[in-house]
Amino acid sequence: MSMERELLLLGLLQQQDMHGYQLHEFIERYMQSCVDLKKSTAYYLLDKLAKEGLILSSEEREGNRPPRQVYKLTPAGQAHFLNLLRQNLATHLPARFPGDIGLAFADSLPLPEIHALLQTRRSALAEALAAAEQTPPHTGSLQLLIEHQIAHLQSELAWLDGVIDRLGHTKPG
Amino acid sequence: MSMERELLLLGLLQQQDMHGYQLHEFIERYMQSCVDLKKSTAYYLLDKLAKEGLILSSEEREGNRPPRQVYKLTPAGQAHFLNLLRQNLATHLPARFPGDIGLAFADSLPLPEIHALLQTRRSALAEALAAAEQTPPHTGSLQLLIEHQIAHLQSELAWLDGVIDRLGHTKPG
DNA sequence: TTCTGAATAGTCGGTATTGACTATTCGATT
DNA sequence: AATCGAATAGTCAATACCGACTATTCAGAA
Numbered sequence: 502m503s504m505e506r507e508l509l510l511l512g513l514l515q516q517q518d519m520h521g522y523q524l525h526e527f528i529e530r531y532m533q534s535c536v537d538l539k540k541s542t543a544y545y546l547l548d549k550l551a552k553e554g555l556i557l558s559s560e561e562r563e564g565n566r567p568p569r570q571v572y573k574l575t576p577a578g579q580a581h582f583l584n585l586l587r588q589n590l591a592t593h594l595p596a597r598f599p600g601d602i603g604l605a606f607a608d609s610l611p612l613p614e615i616h617a618l619l620q621t622r623r624s625a626l627a628e629a630l631a632a633a634e635q636t637p638p639h640t641g642s643l644q645l646l647i648e649h650q651i652a653h654l655q656s657e658l659a660w661l662d663g664v665i666d667r668l669g670h671t672k673p674g
Numbered sequence: 675m676s677m678e679r680e681l682l683l684l685g686l687l688q689q690q691d692m693h694g695y696q697l698h699e700f701i702e703r704y705m706q707s708c709v710d711l712k713k714s715t716a717y718y719l720l721d722k723l724a725k726e727g728l729i730l731s732s733e734e735r736e737g738n739r740p741p742r743q744v745y746k747l748t749p750a751g752q753a754h755f756l757n758l759l760r761q762n763l764a765t766h767l768p769a770r771f772p773g774d775i776g777l778a779f780a781d782s783l784p785l786p787e788i789h790a791l792l793q794t795r796r797s798a799l800a801e802a803l804a805a806a807e808q809t810p811p812h813t814g815s816l817q818l819l820i821e822h823q824i825a826h827l828q829s830e831l832a833w834l835d836g837v838i839d840r841l842g843h844t845k846p847g
Numbered sequence: 848t849t850c851t852g853a854a855t856a857g858t859c860g861g862t863a864t865t866g867a868c869t870a871t872t873c874g875a876t877t
Numbered sequence: 878a879a880t881c882g883a884a885t886a887g888t889c890a891a892t893a894c895c896g897a898c899t900a901t902t903c904a905g906a907a
Contacts, residue, residue: 502863505772512779522886535774542864544887549863567871569886586783589776590791593798596769596830599678601708601822603762605815606685610759618763625766642778649774649833656829660822675893695856712895717857719893740901742856848907855902864893872885877878 502546504585505594509536510546511574511582514556518573521547531643534650547572555581604664612668619665626661630654675719681762682709683719684747684755687729691746694720704816707823720745728754777837785841792838799834803827 509532513524525543528536547570550556555578558570574582600622607615633651638644682705686697698716701709720743723729728751731743747755773795780788806824811817 503772505775508779509775512775512782515779515782520886522884526885532775532778534768535771535778537770539865540886541866541888545863545865567886582779583782586776586779587787587791589773590780590783590788591794591798592773593795593802594771594773595707595802596771596826597710598708598767598769598819598822598826599676600762600765600767601819602678602682602685602705603759604818604822605705605708606681606688606755606759607763607815609685609688609756610763614760615763618760621764622766625764629766629768642780645777645837646771646774649771649777652829652833653769653771653826656825660825664818693856699855713856714858714896715894718895722893740856850907851905853903853905856900858899859897860895861897862893862895865889865891867889867891869888870886873883875881875883877880 502549504588505536506538506542506546507550508582508585508589509538510543510550511555511578511585514572514574515579515582518571520561520569520571522569524572531639532646534646550578554578616665616668619661619668623658623661623665626654626658630658675722677758677761678709678767679711679715679719680723681755681758682711683716683723684728684751684758687745687747688752688755691744693734693742693744695742697745704812705819707819723751727751789838789841792834792841796831796834796838799827799831803831 509528510524513519513527519527521544522540524547525538525540528538528543547556547558551558551572554575556572557575558572560568561571562568610618630651633647633654636647639647682701683697686692686700692700694717695713697720698711698713701711701716720729720731724731724745727748729745730748731745733741734744735741783791803824806820806827809820812820
């Protein structure tokens with residue numbers, strides 16, 4: 502498993518014991534800007550971490566609900582978490598831009614159509630930025646992620662505007 | 675397969691017939707900023723596109739070299755390519771920041787250590803920016819990708835400097 | 848000419864990831 | 878008290894993906 506996903510699960514469990522569903526909910530709600538982790542993948546990875554002895558699972562029932570597996574960090578897991586954390590903080594992990602692939606082939610379409618399509622993209626981007634700016638403030642480091650997202654989207658918007666602008670001045674042929 | 679990878683392969687074959695190895699070489703050399711596509715994955719996806727009738731493969735030998743599969747777009751593939759291209763250009767695909775996961779759990783380490791680790795990250799980031807700025811200019815839309823990468827890395831560097839700076843002023847406790 | 852290292856051109860077994868599905872419970876509504 | 882939709886808590890078969898490996902050719906050194 503990639504180190505980011507591993508760090509993510511261990512990190513959340515280090516803050517608080519949780520069961521799989523809860524873990525996935527939290528990630529979807531508050532961390533969608535850094536990872537996309539499907540529910541079934543989360544369960545798969547939790548199983549694997551348990552087999553590696555980094556976390557322990559125990560049954561628990563609440564009210565009439567069917568029993569569920571609650572996970573907690575082992576001492577080995579705690580140590581491993583700290584190592585991954587150090588490694589993550591010290592490394593620059595390049596972000597990928599899947600939207601650039603289209604740009605790379607844009608010459609296959611007539612200029613006015615490219616312009617119209619990029620205007621649509623611009624709107625979507627501006628909306629994402631507005632949504633990020635609307636996010637209510639969070640505590641501690643989650644706030645950091647929101648601010649990062651906003652700074653990034655602002656830079657993206659400025660860049661896209663530059664691209665759209667230059668599109669008009671392109672000499673045909 | 676994700677639409678980006680599909681668009682990428684069809685797009686390259688639309689510009690020029692190629693064989694698998696060549697395709698992968700090009701992607702590694704010139705498009706590492708938008709995708710990470712392993713060689714074996716490229717072959718797997720080419721097989722799949724062929725099965726879907728979007729590309730055709732034919733044997734070809736050059737000199738004494740063993741024969742190899744050369745791929746070309748079918749008319750269906752060309753049409754599909756244009757649709758994917760329109761969709762890609764019109765959509766904002768959010769980038770992910772795996773480096774943010776560490777930041778989210780930074781409070782697990784003492785402040786001076788976080789500071790030291792982030793300085794290391796900053797160096798790596800600055801180096802990546804310098805490398806991007808050193809890239810010799812390219813023709814057409816590939817130049818666009820390089821400029822995007824530079825703009826992005828500049829924004830990342832400014833943001834990281836802000837984070838490191840605020841770290842010093844944080845009141846402990 | 849024989850060896851060695853780099854470039855070319857892939858294949859294959861195993862791991863990671865996910866979409867689609869199951870099943871239970873709860874609260875509200877009829 | 879029966880029904881319906883949303884929330885909870887997962888499972889599983891199928892796909893996607895990749896690391897490590899194989900095999901050939903070529904250029905240059907010994």
